[in-house]
Amino acid sequence: xxxxxxxxxxxxxxxxxxxxxxxxxxxxxxxxxxxxxxxxxxxxxxxxxxxxxxxxxxxxxxxxxxxxxxxxxxxxxxxxxxxxxxxxxxxxxxxxxxxxxxxxxxxxxxxxxxxxxxxxxxxxxxxxxxxxxxxxxxxxxxxxxxxxxxxxxxxxxxxxxxxxxxxxxxxxxxxxxxxxxxxxxxxxxxxxxxxxxxxxxxxxxxxxxxxxxxxxxxxxxxxxxxxxxxxxxxxxxxxxxxxxxxxxxxxxxxxxxxxxxxxxxxxxxxxxxxxxxxxxxxxxxxxxxxxxxxxxxxxxxxxxxxxxxxxxxxxxxxxxxxxxxxxxxxxxxxxxxxxxxxxx
Numbered sequence: 233x234x235x236x237x238x239x240x241x242x243x244x245x246x247x248x249x250x251x252x253x254x255x256x257x258x259x260x261x262x263x264x265x266x267x268x269x270x271x272x273x274x275x276x277x278x279x280x281x282x283x284x285x286x287x288x289x290x291x292x293x294x295x296x297x298x299x300x301x302x303x304x305x306x307x308x309x310x311x312x313x314x315x316x317x318x319x320x321x322x323x324x325x326x327x328x329x330x331x332x333x334x335x336x337x338x339x340x341x342x343x344x345x346x347x348x349x350x351x352x353x354x355x356x357x358x359x360x361x362x363x364x365x366x367x368x369x370x371x372x373x374x375x376x377x378x379x380x381x382x383x384x385x386x387x388x389x390x391x392x393x394x395x396x397x398x399x400x401x402x403x404x405x406x407x408x409x410x411x412x413x414x415x416x417x418x419x420x421x422x423x424x425x426x427x428x429x430x431x432x433x434x435x436x437x438x439x440x441x442x443x444x445x446x447x448x449x450x451x452x453x454x455x456x457x458x459x460x461x462x463x464x465x466x467x468x469x470x471x472x473x474x475x476x477x478x479x480x481x482x483x484x485x486x487x488x489x490x491x492x493x494x495x496x497x498x499x500x501x502x503x504x505x506x507x508x509x510x511x512x513x514x515x516x517x518x519x520x521x522x523x524x525x526x527x528x529x530x531x532x533x534x535x536x537x538x539x540x541x542x543x544x545x546x547x548x549x550x551x552x553x554x555x556x557x558x559x560x561x562x563x564x565x566x567x568x569x570x571x572x573x574x575x576x
Contacts, residue, residue, distance in 0.1 A: 237277055244270050263381065275374035278367040285364035292355045293364055299352035300365065302344065304557050309341030353565070362566035369558030376551030385545040388530075392538050393417060408543060409503050410522045415511070416497040417536040421489040426471075428453075433481040444484060451484065458484060496529050496539055514541075 247267050261267060286293040317334035320327040356362050387406045391399050391414045400411050428444035430453050444453035451458050463472035463486055476482040493515060500522055501509040512520040514529040521527075528542040 240270060240273055240277065244274065268378070268381065271374055271377060275371050275378075278370040278374070282364045282367035282371065285360045285367065289358055289361055292358070293361055296352050296355035296361060297365055297368065299348045299355060300558060300561060301554070302348040303352060303561075304554065306341040306344030306346075306348065309344065310338045313338040313341060356565070362562045366559055366562035366566065369555045369562060372551050372555030372558065374555075376548035376553075376555060379548030379551060380546045381548075383547050385543075387543040389541045389543065390538060391541060393536075403543075404503065408525070410525070411501050411503055412527060412541060412543070413499045413501075414496050414539050414541075415499055417532055417539055418495040418497070419491060419532070419536050420493045420495070422492045426486050427489055429485050429487065431483050431485060433483075438483070441482075453484075494529060494532055496532070496541075498527070500527070 244267075247261055247264075247270065313334045317331045317338060320334060321331035356365065385406075387403065387408060389399050389402065389412070391412070393414050393416070399413075403411055426446070428446065428451050429440050430442040430444055431438045432441045433439075442453050444451050446452075446460065447457075449460050451460060458474055458476075463474050463484070465472050471488065472486040474484040476484060496514040497511065498514055498520070499509065499511050500520065512527075514520055514527060516529055519526045519528045524547065525543055525545045528544065530540040530542050532539045
């Protein structure tokens, strides 16, 4: 059985590499039929292994799983309520009462986790039971992935700031229960706001030959300098330029500095217009939430007028999250806890 499991894991690794290789990789491999077949087989094998490992201690295993669930719930309460307590405390004034209340709930979450963590330790003291629950956690991850594969909803939007009507119509057609309106797009850049590059025309192409720096009201490159006021705007684009006399042809180009962070200030409101409405700030890899939906900032145009958003509803996310947390906790307990089997 171990040999068959090793072959299954090897096949999964090959498919993961095939989909993620920078050259020749195909992302669609992850959602293909072979990947789903192998993932389903992995779930079945892990479920069978958990059943065998828990033989003779299945009631204790069930109590341990319930205790671990309550431990994770306590940690979630601590993280959420602790964050809200700090946020409300930062507002000052009467919000301090809410901050104290949230702090008390966060403390309850910590106590909850400690108590049920100890009960989980007592229930799963037999070494192989931690491994059994770890295999069950893998089953949860596989189940969550399959739920998302067949029930996930995605909606890609291109939002032009100041023209929200097309986006609203598209969201209503997709039966999204809320509306998104991008109010402002903020682009933060590294260092100075602009960079300057000297280009030269060679063999039918413009090639960069040197970097220039701004010094007061002039731009200097070596022994040459040019007034900033003489730069002209690119037609229909961002940045400015200055055509220089002489041969070969040269041009000085002003470009924005490298982007440090994108921030989209959005207003979320109920689709019917008579419910909740709030303002959020989206960042790359920092989405906002509306019920089961998450709103991601994907990219924006260089001038910040056009924003690409992704709206995603993944009902299998809680199962995947619970499975990953279970794998971490069980492997940690199995590796660093009492590894001597006790028959109690």
